[in-house]
Amino acid sequence: MSVHKEVKKVTTHTLQEMKNRGHKISMLTGYDYSMARIIDEAGIDVILVGDSASNVMAGHETTLPITLDQMIYHGASVVRAVQRALIVVDLPFGSYQGNSKEALNSAIRIMKETGAHAVKMEGGSEIIESVRRILTAGIPVMGHLGLTPQSIYKFGTYVVRAKEHEEASRLIEDAKALEEAGCFAIVLEKIPAALASNVAQTVQIPIIGIGAGNGVDGQVLVVHDMLGINNEFNPRFLRKYHNLHEQMLGAFTAYIRDVQTGDFPNDKEQY
Numbered sequence: 288m289s290v291h292k293e294v295k296k297v298t299t300h301t302l303q304e305m306k307n308r309g310h311k312i313s314m315l316t317g318y319d320y321s322m323a324r325i326i327d328e329a330g331i332d333v334i335l336v337g338d339s340a341s342n343v344m345a346g347h348e349t350t351l352p353i354t355l356d357q358m359i360y361h362g363a364s365v366v367r368a369v370q371r372a373l374i375v376v377d378l379p380f381g382s383y384q385g386n387s388k389e390a391l392n393s394a395i396r397i398m399k400e401t402g403a404h405a406v407k408m409e410g411g412s413e414i415i416e417s418v419r420r421i422l423t424a425g426i427p428v429m430g431h432l433g434l435t436p437q438s439i440y441k442f443g444t445y446v447v448r449a450k451e452h453e454e455a456s457r458l459i460e461d462a463k464a465l466e467e468a469g470c471f472a473i474v475l476e477k478i479p480a481a482l483a484s485n486v487a488q489t490v491q492i493p494i495i496g497i498g499a500g501n502g503v504d505g506q507v508l509v510v511h512d513m514l515g516i517n518n519e520f521n522p523r524f525l526r527k528y529h530n531l532h533e534q535m536l537g538a539f540t541a542y543i544r545d546v547q548t549g550d551f552p553n554d555k556e557q558y
């Protein structure tokens with residue numbers, strides 16, 4: 288008889304049940320084994336292997352440069368760490384916008400080579416054919432509307448989206464289209480709280496917000512941001528749960544000092 292306690296894994300159905308019961312869904316990004324282990328141990332529902340890895344892991348200004356191979360590397364690292372959470376991997380820029388066959392091939396590579404449970408794609412009606420084709424292959428898809436960082440050069444800024452009536456109605460139509468196509472959830476990024484709440488009530492599938500207020504079914508943050516690792520990123524929607532920048536800086540400075548003064552290693556720290 289096994290002494291290990293069976294872990295009840297989070298699935299796309301779990302998320303739907305959570306919405307139906309009014310239980311909020313927690314989601315954080317994760318890109319590497321060590322961090323993902325801690326996030327999973329804390330009991331997060333969803334880990335998003337976001338293409339924000341392009342910014343926070345690789346130091347690019349935008350999410351555009353990250354490649355499918357690099358997303359697969361991050362995805363596989365997270366999958367090796369996680370026992371409970373649902374793992375969603377972003378399809379990176381250029382891996383699905385060309386045509387639906389290319390989109391399907393990219394999604395298949397992510398599923399086969401990482402072992403993740405679902406993919407996320409930015410966009411609405413313009414990518415619906417690709418969304419349908421991926422879903423037909425049995426791959427769960429999470430949508431992403433509002434501020435879509437892969438289109439940054441089309442919009443030119445990272446300001447709040449869909450403040451005007453026309454863009455807001457288009458966003459609602461896109462959310463309905465993604466739901467009808469079969470997406471299991473949608474991320475809404477940086478849009479007015481009232482609009483996000485309206486979408487969450489209009490569609491049946493879970494709506495996860497980032498900078499979209501509290502009237503949605505769950506929240507997502509970039510893990511480096513909520514830990515306060517980058518002290519230069521301070522948008523209004525971000526709650527920092529730590530000031531790791533300061534703490535890490537203190538630790539690194541202390542280590543350098545200890546090496547330079549010969550204080551480290553001491554007698555007990557050697558063989």
Ligand code: KIV
Nearest residue numbers: 316337338339474507
């Ligand atoms: O890539 C990412 O981190 C994301 C979240 C901001 C939702 O898409």
